[in-house]
Amino acid sequence: MSKNDLKKRFNLMSTKDEKKFDLILKGGIVVDPANNVHEMMDIAVSDQFIAKVEKKISSDKARRIIDVSGMIVTPGLIDLHAHFFGYFASIQPDPHCLPNGTTTVVDAGGSGHKTFDQFNEKIISKSKTRVLALLNIAGKGMVGEPEQDLDGMSSDDSINKIKQRPDLIIGIKVAHYMGPGWEPLDRGVKAAKETGTFLMVDQTPIASRPMDEMMLNHLNPGDIVTHCYAYSKPMTDKNDKVHSYFYKARERGILFDVGHGAGSFSFRIAKAAIKENFLPDTVSTDMHVSSILANQASMPEVMTKLLACGMNLDDIVKKSILDPALKIGHPELGTLSESAIADIAVLNIQEGNFGLNDNGSGIRRLNSKIRIICEMTIKDGEILWDLNGRSRDNWEATPVPYQLY
Numbered sequence: 409m410s411k412n413d414l415k416k417r418f419n420l421m422s423t424k425d426e427k428k429f430d431l432i433l434k435g436g437i438v439v440d441p442a443n444n445v446h447e448m449m450d451i452a453v454s455d456q457f458i459a460k461v462e463k464k465i466s467s468d469k470a471r472r473i474i475d476v477s478g479m480i481v482t483p484g485l486i487d488l489h490a491h492f493f494g495y496f497a498s499i500q501p502d503p504h505c506l507p508n509g510t511t512t513v514v515d516a517g518g519s520g521h522k523t524f525d526q527f528n529e530k531i532i533s534k535s536k537t538r539v540l541a542l543l544n545i546a547g548k549g550m551v552g553e554p555e556q557d558l559d560g561m562s563s564d565d566s567i568n569k570i571k572q573r574p575d576l577i578i579g580i581k582v583a584h585y586m587g588p589g590w591e592p593l594d595r596g597v598k599a600a601k602e603t604g605t606f607l608m609v610d611q612t613p614i615a616s617r618p619m620d621e622m623m624l625n626h627l628n629p630g631d632i633v634t635h636c637y638a639y640s641k642p643m644t645d646k647n648d649k650v651h652s653y654f655y656k657a658r659e660r661g662i663l664f665d666v667g668h669g670a671g672s673f674s675f676r677i678a679k680a681a682i683k684e685n686f687l688p689d690t691v692s693t694d695m696h697v698s699s700i701l702a703n704q705a706s707m708p709e710v711m712t713k714l715l716a717c718g719m720n721l722d723d724i725v726k727k728s729i730l731d732p733a734l735k736i737g738h739p740e741l742g743t744l745s746e747s748a749i750a751d752i753a754v755l756n757i758q759e760g761n762f763g764l765n766d767n768g769s770g771i772r773r774l775n776s777k778i779r780i781i782c783e784m785t786i787k788d789g790e791i792l793w794d795l796n797g798r799s800r801d802n803w804e805a806t807p808v809p810y811q812l813y
């Protein structure tokens with residue numbers, strides 16, 4: 409839906425109702441890179457839309473006031489790489505996304521053209537989190553013995569499936585192929601190009617399929633290399649310098665996604681690359697069972713690690729919200745502009761002594777003085793996560809119980 413359509417819809421709704429907002433988030437520091445905003449602002453929400461963003465909105469104009477002073481208020485986080493279907497270690501979207509401020513999430517290749525409908529019926533349509541999909545070039549996605557069946561990897565069938573559901577399928581995924589050649593990648597690139605979408609790739613380099621050749625000769629501008637700070641496909645050399653072919657790939661429009669996961673985020677690689685200002689284009693988790701346990705890969709945890717590796721908060725927020733919103737073709741989800749969809753994350757930056765974990769060459773710790781946690785998540789104007797009951801009445805307001813006997 410275009411921004412104008414949203415505005416029209418919002419105007420219709422605001423005239424039918426009495427002149428009160430549903431809620432106001434008061435006193436937070438709004439970080440909204442789409443509008444170059446990083447300052448204390450109040451935000452009013454009506455129905456599923458942002459109704460007003462101003463320095464001060466009078467408290468008597470809302471049915472509910474929520475004090476978020478000292479908190480960072482951003483649009484809902486957009487996680488471009490997670491796993492909810494097909495993979496044996498898949499997780500459920502709602503309990504893992506909503507407590508972490510993530511309102512929109514992309515399943516990265518769990519389903520293929522043969523299994524997408526099942527994924528939609530069982531998971532996407534049942535989730536409150538907005539779930540989109542990268543279609544695996546492998547017809548069955550990650551089901552069974554995943555991603556090795558060349559016969560099932562059809563560009564044409566994938567193109568047809570994307571054309572059937574352009575509202576849910578935003579691109580193609582190619583990953584984990586163990587054979588020597590480029591067939592899965594080239595078929596995926598073709599399907600992405602012909603549908604005007606993009607491809608996300610996760611291929612550990614081998615002698616017959618080197619990283620530089622993949623990025624410089626096989627991918628198209630706009631395609632994404634995920635796991636960019638993985639130890640297994642190192643961006644940096646033995647002197648901790650970023651390989652020149654990564655710069656060349658970036659120059660020709662190849663994008664780099666974090667995809668933290670259970671083995672794809674090394675402090676050694678990330679710190680060195682960030683020191684050179686080779687930042688990721690998008691921040692994502694690669695969430696599945698093992699990445700949310702020892703590896704601490706929720707969005708706030710990955711954002712914390714990037715902060716501890718030297719990125720600044722505004723860059724991290726932009727690459728966790730606005731840039732992925734633009735990439736998935738939903739700019740209206742990446743902003744807190746008035747009349748935008750009311751997807752909001754309230755984040756708390758805690759100070760203390762914390763230890764952060766990485767992976768890929770054993771799990772190691774990086775000490776940090778800060779940690780980002782999610783206090784509240786609002787999606788389509790509805791509060792779906794409220795860590796400290798900020799939106800709730802005190803329990804003492806509980807009425808006397810009704811006596812049945």
Ligand SMILES: [Zn+2]
Nearest residue numbers: 489491516694
């Ligand atoms: Zn993954």
